[in-house]
Amino acid sequence: MDFRPDDSVQAVAGLAAEVLRGEAGTGQAWPALAKAGLLAVALPEDLDGDGLGTGGVCALLTEVGRAAAPVPALATLALGVLPLAELATAEQRAAWLPGAATGDELLTAALHEPSRPFPARPAVSARSDRGWTLSGTKTGVPYAAEAARTVVTATAEDGEPAVFVVDGPVDAAASHAAGATPEYTVRFDGTPAQRLGPDVAAVYRFATLGALAVGDGALAGALDLTTAHLASRHQFGRPLAAFQAVAGQVADVYIAARTVHLATLTAGWTGDQSDVDIAAYWFADQAPLAMATCHHLHGGLGVDADYPLHRYSSLVADLVRFTGGQTERLARVEV
Template structure:
């Protein structure tokens, strides 16, 4: 298998890098962070920030370049591309630590809607291609990542949903939340729920990206909001695999950005009249960071390629990538901070963004122990997702 990007994917990478290099500059990121209100304590109350908790200009620029339509169906103005192309986009988002709802809107929502939605449901994606709306999905619940305890009880021609979802990004800002729930007498279905129908409470986040607890207490939903009209688990399988693939792609970009920043710092910072990079101990630590980055890269590209091919072991490989994002990469980010000395903890220096985003992705993925448990279960079951 060849994990080199083809011509189209290289062009996408170049276009995303150009747009984000122009929009997500250090000065813009600093201005955005200064304009954002700080979380109100551990309760995670709503921010008092007047604008949305993402960079609108960057979001619009991605839309104008046609990048938000990469994985959208062609009948709603998209390009109809797949997991590899989405990973290319999200990896650049991580590399530039761009505060945009790309993972929430595309990986958690657009991908499952595009693949499983009815014509009417797919039509809901048209505004996303133009950057006129954002969407999100509820991948996590209390407990291990990827498990579903929420229920959907049949009631006349519709359903009644009960349960709790956690760490849902942009829940208040989204026009729709994709909510997986176990349907009585069937399997797991994914419901397209309006945020106003649920009780949404803010949760602490490592980055400017808002996370929320979404409580479903007798939420009524018509049969037309069940994705694809079926509760056979297929839409949920797509959502959770896409959620993991997107998060590890972002993490891959994050560790590359942190490594590049650290390499430049150790190359130019002098101690005892020598550049830090000339000390053997520093060189060995930089090498450890590079190894962690490469291990994640290989798992990411292998995972999204297998996902695109519909391979049976796609979920197993993505779980390997998730473990790498949750453990070796986090340790590598600590090493980057250590090599920077005190400036590595300074929020006026850009390294803190990479560290925060790395932790953020690891949190959404469930953590290292959780991913090892999931990998063991997949191996024991033969890799079936």
């Protein structure tokens, strides 16, 4: 099977890399991505989008991770645009998606609950009484205070899980995150919502694939940063990269990064839940170890807040937590 991306997806990756190369650290990356038309990659063609779906979004998110760019791409595209493009009606898509494509509106999803990442049967409840309302708590919601609308998983009155959308502001309290992405605890108390449908698994799959794509890029970016440092830093008259012990540790990071890349690519290509679970477990297991090695190889420079490595390690830490962590992901892998 040929897993190579088609020309359109490769073009998205190339353009995203070019845009982020100049804007990643300036605070203008998000408007620049919008101006380049990259935020419309997953919009259907009837909304002037490219219709590239998960493949286009993951290509963009990988470059976002490679640059460790502090932009709301994961929240808006993987947590918002992809499920809305899949589950919303044509009328709802026309109302909700164009603002995200121009960068004027942010989207997000409230998926996790206290000690329950991606719950199959959410504790947040949905009631239908002259319209749907939601009650309960979600945690670790990225950009919740800034988002124009929020995709929410909840359990309806019939006991079945379903997907809802809260259109407008939510009750959001800031919570801790390692990196630059703002996260919130969101409380619903009779909050009006619109029901999209029962496909909670699809929303979780989009979110996990998006996080894996960003993590794939972040590992690659950290590896590039580390190898460049080792090639330029000298000890005893030789570059650090020339020492066998150092070369062996870099090789371990390379193997971890390439394996995460291949597992993520496979999961995105097939869309099969078992492939997604395997890729998520491998990322949660290997990414923190690889980042620790990158920090070790940088020595004291690696913990300098003015040096970019911390952006990669904090991003990876947040992504591992977002996917549920090693133990949670291993429990989901079917043997």
